[in-house]
Amino acid sequence: MLKEELKMKNIEQVLRSKKIKVTPQRMAVYSVLKNSTNHPNVDMIYKKLKPEYPAMSLATIYKTVEVLKQVGLIQELNTGEGSIRYDANTSNHPHIACIECGRVDDIHDVNIPPCGGELKTEIEEKTGYTVQKQQLYFFGICPDCHK
Amino acid sequence: MLKEELKMKNIEQVLRSKKIKVTPQRMAVYSVLKNSTNHPNVDMIYKKLKPEYPAMSLATIYKTVEVLKQVGLIQELNTGEGSIRYDANTSNHPHIACIECGRVDDIHDVNIPPCGGELKTEIEEKTGYTVQKQQLYFFGICPDCHK
DNA sequence: CATCTATTAATAATTGTTCTCTTTTTATTT
DNA sequence: AAATAAAAAGAGAACAATTATTAATAGATG
Numbered sequence: 123m124l125k126e127e128l129k130m131k132n133i134e135q136v137l138r139s140k141k142i143k144v145t146p147q148r149m150a151v152y153s154v155l156k157n158s159t160n161h162p163n164v165d166m167i168y169k170k171l172k173p174e175y176p177a178m179s180l181a182t183i184y185k186t187v188e189v190l191k192q193v194g195l196i197q198e199l200n201t202g203e204g205s206i207r208y209d210a211n212t213s214n215h216p217h218i219a220c221i222e223c224g225r226v227d228d229i230h231d232v233n234i235p236p237c238g239g240e241l242k243t244e245i246e247e248k249t250g251y252t253v254q255k256q257q258l259y260f261f262g263i264c265p266d267c268h269k
Numbered sequence: 270m271l272k273e274e275l276k277m278k279n280i281e282q283v284l285r286s287k288k289i290k291v292t293p294q295r296m297a298v299y300s301v302l303k304n305s306t307n308h309p310n311v312d313m314i315y316k317k318l319k320p321e322y323p324a325m326s327l328a329t330i331y332k333t334v335e336v337l338k339q340v341g342l343i344q345e346l347n348t349g350e351g352s353i354r355y356d357a358n359t360s361n362h363p364h365i366a367c368i369e370c371g372r373v374d375d376i377h378d379v380n381i382p383p384c385g386g387e388l389k390t391e392i393e394e395k396t397g398y399t400v401q402k403q404q405l406y407f408f409g410i411c412p413d414c415h416k
Numbered sequence: 417c418a419t420c421t422a423t424t425a426a427t428a429a430t431t432g433t434t435c436t437c438t439t440t441t442t443a444t445t446t
Numbered sequence: 447a448a449a450t451a452a453a454a455a456g457a458g459a460a461c462a463a464t465t466a467t468t469a470a471t472a473g474a475t476g
Contacts, residue, residue: 143442143453164432179456184433186454202347204464205432218398227398232391244379250412251365251374259404265397290422290473311463326425331464351433352463 133195140193147178151186155196155210161217161226163205201226201259214256220264229260280342287340294325298333302343302357308364308373310352348373348406361403367411376407 133152134144154167162170164183171178187208190196199207201219207226209217216229242253280299281291289295301314309317311330318325334355337343346354348366354373356364363376389400 138443145442145454147455177456179458180432181434181457182455189454198349200347200349202345202353206349218392218396218400220398221401227396229392229396232388232395241379245365245376245407246409248379249365249374249376251367251407251409252415253365253407253409254368255409256405256407259406260392260398260400261402261404262393262398262400268399292423292472294424324425326427327463328426328465329424332423 136193136195142189142193147175147182148186148189150175150178151183152190152195152210155190155208159228161199161207161209161228163207165205167208199226199257201261216258216260218260218262220267221261222263222267225264225266227264283340283342289336289340294322294329295333295336297322297325298330299337299342299357302337302355306375308346308354308356310354312352314355346373346404348408363405363407365407365409367414368408369410369414372411372413374411 130149130153133149137144137148150171151167154162154170158170160166164180164187167183167187168178168180171183187196191198191208194212196208196210197212199209199217201207201217201224203219203224209228211228216232217226218229219226245251246253277296277300280296284291284295297318298314301309301317305317307313311327311334314330314334315325315327318330334343338345338355341359343355343357344359346356346364348354348364348371350366350371356375358375363379364373365376366373392398393400
C-alpha cells in the first residue's frame, strides 16, 4: 500500500472515530491541504478542486474546513489579508507572510524559545486567562516580491 | 499644560510633519485609542464617538485608522474574530484574545525571548524574506468568561 | 477674497463568510 | 442487497466588514 493511501486511511479513521461521516469532498479538501505548501484559503481550495469536482460548492468547502478544524486535522492561519488560510500541519510553528502578495510560508528549524510550559504558566498568572494556543506571525517582503 | 494636552500636541506635530491635515475627527479617533485599553475595532470607536460627534460616519473612521496606521501612530491587531482591532501602543508586545467573547488584552512584562536582531537575521536567511514586523497572539478563555 | 486641494459624510459596491432550504449520500439495520 | 434515518452537499440568498465613489465642505494658499 502506498504511503499516500495509508495517510488517507488514517484520516478516515479519525473522522469515523468522531462519528463524522467520510465523504469524497472531505477527503478531497484534506488532500489538497496535505499536499500543498502554500497554506491555501477557501477560494484557492475551491479553484484547485474545480476540475476534479465541478459540482462542489464554496459552501461545502467552508463547512468542510470547519469540520476538519474542529477535529484537529488542520489549523487556521489569519495573517490579516482578509481571508483565512489553512494548514494541515497542526504543529505549533511560526509563519511568515508577505505584505505585498499575501503569500504565507512556514518557518522551520528556527530556534523560537517561548511557548514552553513555563511561559504559558507565567502568562496565565499575569493575565488570568487560560491559554489554549498561540500563533506567531512574521511579516515582510518575500523573495519574489523583492524582484 | 496638562499631560494629556501635551500628548495631543505631539500627535498634531507628527501629522503635520507628514503633510497630513489635523482634523477634529482624526484627533478624536486617536484620542479614543490612546485612552482605551480594550483595543477597540472600528465599530467600537464609532459607538464611542457617537455622542460627541453624531455626524461622524463609519467610513471616516475606517479612513482615519488607515491614516494613523500608515503614519505609525497606531497598529492593527487581527485575532481572527472577523474585524480588526487597533492599538495606540505601537511597541512590539504580545496580545491575548478570548475565544469566547473576543476581548483582547496586552501582555506586559513577560519574558518573551525571540524577536531580537539575531532571530530576525536567522529567519531572513532561512526564508529569503525581509522581515518587517511580527505579531505574537495567545488565545484562551478570559477571567470573565470562566465564570 | 477666490481658488485649489484634502477631507468628510452618505451611499453604493465588493468581498469573504454564513445561513436556509432541498436534494443527495452515507452508514446502519434489516 | 434493500430500506431507513441521519448527516452532508449544493445552490443561492443573506450578512457583515470593508472599500470605493461621489458630492459637499472646510482649510490652506496665493
